[in-house]
Amino acid sequence: MKELNARGLDCPKPVVKTKQALEEEDKVIVTVDDQVQAENVAKLAKKMNCKVSTLEEENYYKLTIEKLADETTEDKEDSQGKVYFITSATLGEGAEELGNVLMKGFISTLLNVTPVPNKIIFINSGVKVPTLNQEAKEHLKELEAKGVTILSCGTCLDYYGLEEKLEIGNISNMYEILDSLNSNGVVKV
Template sequence: MRIDCRNLECPEPIIRTKDALEKLKIGDMLEVIVNDIAPKENIKRFLNTNNISFETNENGGELIFVITKTNEIQNKETEQYNCQISPNSKTEKIIYLNEDTAGSGEVGKNLLSKFLGAILNVENKPKAIICVNNAVFMTTDRSHVSYQVLKNLEANGIEIYSCGSCLEAYKIVDKLSIGKITNAYEVMDMLTKYEAIKL
């Protein structure tokens, strides 16, 4: 069975998914197509809550759930699922930089600079960039090839964070001139709240 839940107002997609699953026998397959963040997240939660197996296939802005009915639905309540996804959802991204290169040597430094520079051209921009280890040189060394790139990203509303312990280890705390100092707790808090991209 296949149901098309594209462009349906919440909570209609999750209600249709539940109704379709109730009609199926154990072992039957169901495909559900959605194209909005709220139904994507809510259907995942509903299936996980009911221990129902599924896979997902991304196709542009659309997501196809391929669901196998492995057991009967135990939790049929749909009112608990929010139509507005929290701004702290995993759909929002941060970039975690452990090095000041994307590869080795000067080529790697230039490549990372180009990757970071391309951020301003993408639609789904990251909320923040976290710099740890020698990536903190990008926020302290004005001659670094990525320094001005990060400065531009900050000017465009992207938060830049540098690891305080790393700045202290390299003895460059006083040279920080982009973004803010952060600590281990704040870094872990962001990594658990947002989807992290490592370059």
């Protein structure tokens, strides 16, 4: 068993260090600073086919992670399908108003393409789309209902003060984002 103190580490270091520890050990205890880090570490552990129990203390979280089997439970879909990587609140360069119209049109059109994408990832000012763009949010809810995974960068949401406004999809981290980009056909928008 290995104990890993990941307190004070910025995203995605707690996830990366946990992954490295789980590659060496069958049981790992990880201590992180906050709930978002705890959720990110737990998400990775579950993807690696581990059982996770979380203990919330006054100013930290302690996760006990145990491997269940040698195989990972990574979704088969993760190795197939397109991933749309949206890095801006607007589509294209030029007039912001036009870029907003184009982004709404882009998101709504994704409902009509076959197959729908596997994932849509929002980073930087792109996180404004699933939080502030009301028309796009409605279309994203429909895409999510069709099985599309919607991920928004937690660091970016925090930077823009939008974490509380996220109603669609999940808060993600750089490790999960890069893992998705590395194992799928990526379309940068």
